Amino acid sequence: MKFTLHQKDAKSNARAGSIVTDHGIIETPIFMPVGTAGSVKAVHQRELKKDVKAQIILGNTYHLYLRPGLDIIEKAGGLHRFTGWDKPILTDSGGYQVFSLAGTRKINEEGVVFKSHIDGSKHHFTPEGVMDIQRTIGADIIMAFDECTPYPCEWDYAKASMELTHRWLQRCQTRFDETEGKYGYKQTFFPIVQGSVYKDLRKASAEFIAQQGRDGNAIGGLSVGEPAEMMYEMTEWVTDILPEDKPRYLMGVGTPANILEAIALGVDMFDCVMPTRNARNGMLFTTEGIINIRNEKWKEDFSPVDTGFVNKVSNFYSKAYLRHLTISKEMLAAQIASIHNLSFYLWLVGQARERILAGDFATWKNQMVQKVSQRL
Template structure:
C-alpha cells in the first residue's frame, strides 16, 4: 500500500491524500459504504459503482465467517470475486460484533467464545484465526482483532481491555507473518487504538499503536453512545500522536456532522451503517438538513428528492412518490433512500477533499454543519 499526503488545511488538521492498493486508488477523505454480508443493503453492484461510486467498501469478518462461510469464499476466489466487486475492500475484525453480543459471548485472554446470532452455535475467535479468516476473505485492508469497550466503561476495565487488545495485536502480527496470501494481490494490516473515553489511556494506546509502524492505523471504541464532544476530544488526542504519513481510520462513525468534524481533526477514512439504516426508516440526509420522508408534509410535494444530489434517483423521483412508496411499504422506497443517502455521504467527503485542496475547508465545514443540523 502507498499513502501520499497531497494537501493540508491551514486552519485545521484536515488533509487530502491518496491510498494506492492493488485494487486501485482511494482518494481521502473517504466514506466506505458498509457491505456487511457481501452486499450493501438494497443497492445493486451496478448502482453502487455507477451512481455512488466509492473507491472502497467494507465487509464484516464476523458475518462473512458465519455466512456464507470462509470455505465458500475461498472456492469463489475471495470476496471480490464472490460479490463481483473489482475495487478496494476493507474488512473489520469482528471485534465490534463480539462487543455487541454482550449476552452471548465470553472474553478471555486466549480469545472470545460466542454464540451465533443465527442458530446459537458456539464459535471461538482468537487473534490468530481472525487473521486466517481475513486472509481467506481477501480484503485489501484487514484489521487487528480487538476488544471494543462499552460506554460508559469503568476506568480499570478500559485499561485492562486496552492492554489485552495490545497483547492481541502482537499475536495478530506474529501470526500474519506466518500466514501466506491466498490470492494474487497484497493485503494491508491496520491495528486499532482503544482506551474508551479516558484521555491518558487513549494517549497510551495511540503511542503503542504508532510504535508498531503498521501501514495504516484505526481508532476504535468510539461512536458507541458517548457524547459527540467526547468523541471529538478522543479523536483529537489520538490523531495528534498517530503518524502523519499513514492513513487514519475512525471506525463506525457516523452522522454527516460527525464526519466533517473528525475530518477537521485529521481523520482520513470512515464507515457507518447509518446512511442505509436510516434510509430504510425514511430518513434522508441532505446538504440543507434532514428529511423524514414519512411525514405528511411531503404527501403532495412533487419536487425532486434532492435537486443537488449526485445520483439519478435524486432527480428521477419526487418527494411525494418516495413518501408513497414508504406508506405502501414498497421495497423500492428503501432502495431509493439508500442510494440517495450513500450518494450524499460520498459527495460530502469528496467536497471536503476539494475544499481542503482549495484552502477554505474550515469555513465550508462550519457552514455545512450549520445547514445539516436542520430538520426539514
C-alpha cells in the same frame, strides 16, 4: 498499500490524500459503505459504482465467517469474486460484533468464545484465527482483533481491555507477517486504538499503535453512546499522536456532521451503517438537512429528493413519490433512499477533499455542519 498526503488545510488538521491498493486508488477523505454480509443492503454493485461512486466498501468478518462460511468464499476465489466487486474492500475483525453479543460471549487471554446469533452454535475467535479468516475473505485492508469497550465503563476495565487489545495486536501482527494472501494480491493490516473515554489510556494506546509502524491505523471504541463532543475530544487526542504519513480510520462514525468534524481533526477514512439503515426507515440526509420522508408535509412535494448535488437518483425521484413508496412498504423505497443517502455521503467527503485542496475547507465545513444537522 501506499498512502500519499497531497494537501493539509491551513486552519484545521484536515488532509487530502490517496491510498493505492491492488484493487484501485482511494481518494481521501473517504466514506466506506458497509456491506456487512457481502452486500450493501438494497444497493446493486452497479449503482455502488455509477451512482454512489463508492471507492471502497466494508465487509464484516463475523457475519461472513458464519454465513456463507469460509469454504464458500475461498472456493469462489475470495470476496471480490464472490460478490462481483472489483474495487478495494476492508474487513473489520468482528471485535465490535462480539462486543454486541455481551450476553452470549466469554472473553479471556486466548480470545473470545461466542454463540452464533443464527443457530446458537459455539465458536472461538483468536487473534491468529481472525487473521486467517480475513486472509481467506481476501480484503485489501484487514483489521486487528480487539475488544470494544462499552460506554460507560470504569477506568480499571478500560485499562485492562486496552492492554488485552495490545497483546492481541502483537499476536495478530505475528500471524499476519508470517502468512500471505491467497488470491494473488497484497493485503495490508491496520491496528486499532482503544482506551474508552480516558485521555491517559487513549494517549497510551495511540503511542503504542504508532510504534508498530503499520501501513495505516484505526480508532475504535467510539460512537458507542458517548456524547459527540467527547468523541471529538478523544479523536483529537489520538490524531495528534498517530503518524501523519499513514491513513487514519475512525471506525463506525457517523452522521454527516460527525464526519465533517472528524475530517477537521485529521481523520481520513470512515464507515457507518447509518446512511443505509436510516434510509430503510425513511430518513434522508440531504444537502439542506435531514428529512423524515414519512411526514405528511412531503405528501404533495413533487420536487426532487435533492438537487444540491448531481445524482440521477436524487435528482429524478420526487419526495412525494418516495414518501408513497415508503408508506406503502415498497422495496423500491429502500433502494432509492439507500442510493441517495450513500451518494450524499460520498459527495460530502468528495466536497471536503475539494475544499481542502482549494484551501477553504474550514469555512465551508462550519457552514455545512449547520446545514446538514438541521431537520427539515
